[in-house]
Amino acid sequence: MDSSPSRRGGLPHCSSSPAVARGRAQDDEVEIYSTPEIQSWMNSIEKCLSEVTTMVSEGKMNSEQKLRVSSLCLKVGRGVSQMAVQYQSLKHKALQNYATLQTFKENEDLASSLTEIKQKLEENLIKQKQESTSFADMVKGTKTLIRPHATxxxxxxxxxxxxxxxxxxxxxxxxxxxxxxxxxxxxxxxxxxxxxxxxxxxxxxxxxxxxxxxxxxxxxxxxEPRKRKPRIVIIGVPTDMAEIEVFKCIYEQNIVDKLPNLTKDAFLSSIKLSHKSGKRDADSCNFIIEVPASVRRALVNQNRIYINWTSCPVRDFTLVTRCFKCQQYGHASKTCKSITSTCSHCGAEGHTTQECSSKEQPPKCATCKRYNKPHNHKTGDLDCPARKAAEYRYINSVDYEGA
CATH class of the missing domain: 3.30.70.330 (RRM (RNA recognition motif) domain)
Known part of the structure; x- marks a missing residue:
């Protein structure tokens, strides 16, 4: 007869083997019992314990042994009750943790979606800014008609x-x-x-x-101060066309109907090519030309110029020259009277931009720094106050004839 403790009183042995325990520990799914199942489990155990108590009381045992068995059964019952309470507590905490994890996951998914949307918006903004900046850098002009101050x-x-x-x-x-x-x-x-x-x-x-x-x-x-002629930029002029051909097309396809009193000879003698810009070996370039105020107004107002088979955007050209030696506006480096160079990155005098040892530091505008103005931006930045002031002076030095 097996006399092991697990068989005494007819109670089954409930301990799990190490392999089963490891298998349960490795299982990703956690089994959760509902309250009715726990109650059924407790009722079944209490019934078994009651039967054991009855059997022991009817058996041939002395009083001390019977009392001992009854005491053990009571302890088992209390232990099972405590286990049920603890299980319920663990179940409640597990459900709370699961709900919290689900909320975290939803928030994480939402944050990930927002981050993705933010990145796309930033990429689009950067792309738009780059396109806008590259366009501005290419033509150095304004898209709207200049309205100089009536001074x-x-x-x-x-x-x-x-x-x-x-x-x-x-x-x-x-x-x-x-x-x-x-x-x-x-x-x-x-x-x-x-x-x-x-x-x-x-x-x-x-x-x-x-x-x-x-x-x-x-x-x-x-x-009386002598005012200069307005300058406009024509973007995308075919490079295989001669200058005179371009000017004739501008007159015949764009001017003759708008200014019928202006003859072709008078038009050709009144305009002048200032310079060309654009990439070398490209199929097209930009023409920057000086024109009378009336011609400028007619061309800029229509936004495009038709040259042979090409439609070219046209803008006011308001580029102000910046000296790359002293970083000031109004002259080029070849006519600069400054003795020393000024760095366009850190704004300090005594070295060039290429020689700057502070390139890892944020840029400082050399132009604004010289006049003790806020200078926490790049030299030559589109929003630089010094650049805007120079552009304002340039615009008011041009004869727009009331724009």
Whole structure:
């Protein structure tokens, strides 16, 4: 007769083998019992224990043994009850954890979707910006018709050729008092040949300035500032066409109907090719031409120019020259009077951009830095205040004839 503890009192042995335990531990699915199943399980065990107790009480055992068996059965019952309570608690926690994991997974999927959407939007924005920037860099023009500020200007020069623009500026400021004369001065800037240009809101202010300077004995002369012709850029002109052929097509296909009083000879003598831009060995290039204000208005307003079999976008050309030696606007490096170079990356003087040792640091605008303005942007950036100011000065130096 088997006398092992697992067989005493008719109770079955419930322990699992190590292999079964490992198999359960490795199983990904967790078996979860509902409350009715637990109650059925407990009722079955209590029934078995009750039968054992009855059998023991009817058997030939002494009182001490019977009491011992009954006590053990009670302990088993209490243990099973505790196991059921613990199982219920574990089940509740497991369900909570499962729900939390599901929420995390849904949030993770949502975050992943949002990240993907964000990346696509950023890629599209970068692509649009690159296309816009590359287009702007290519043509250096504006897509809308230029509307210069309606200001009036006067140029003042010294009769003494040894005087500088700074000397002229000081003389003018000693002679003219805007507060007393109630002048609305828009700006005063230096120009070559020792002169200055003063811009005001109205022509009446200009007349007051002229009269005041002419009456003085300061040795200054007053002149109307000479304005330059507008420039436009024609994008995508076929490179196999000669310059004169392009100009004739512009007249015949675009101008003759809009400006019938302008003859072809007068048109050809009034325009001039400033320069060409574009990639070498390309099938097309960009023509930057100087034109009268009336021709510029007619062409830019129609947005495109038809040249033989080609339709070419046309824009106002407002590029301002930036010196790559001193990084200032208004002149090229070949005419720069600065002794030392200025770095376009860090904004420091004394070395070129290629020699800069701070390229890992954020860029600083050399132009704005020189004038102690906010300079946490690239030199020559499209939104650079110095560049915009230079473009504003350029636009107001062009004869748009009221645009």
């Amino acid at each position: 009036s200007s006067v140029a003042i020069y010294p009769r003494d050729s040894t005087k500088t623009s700074e000397d002229t500026k000081n003389l003018v400021q000693n002679i003219v008092c805007p507060e007393e004369m109630k002048l609305k001065v828009r700006g005063l800037r230096k120009i070559r040949n020792g002169g200055v240009i003063i811009s005001t809101e109205t022509k009446d202010d200009i007349q007051k300035l002229k009269q005041t300077v002419e009456r003085s004995t300061s040795g200054l002369t007053v002149d």
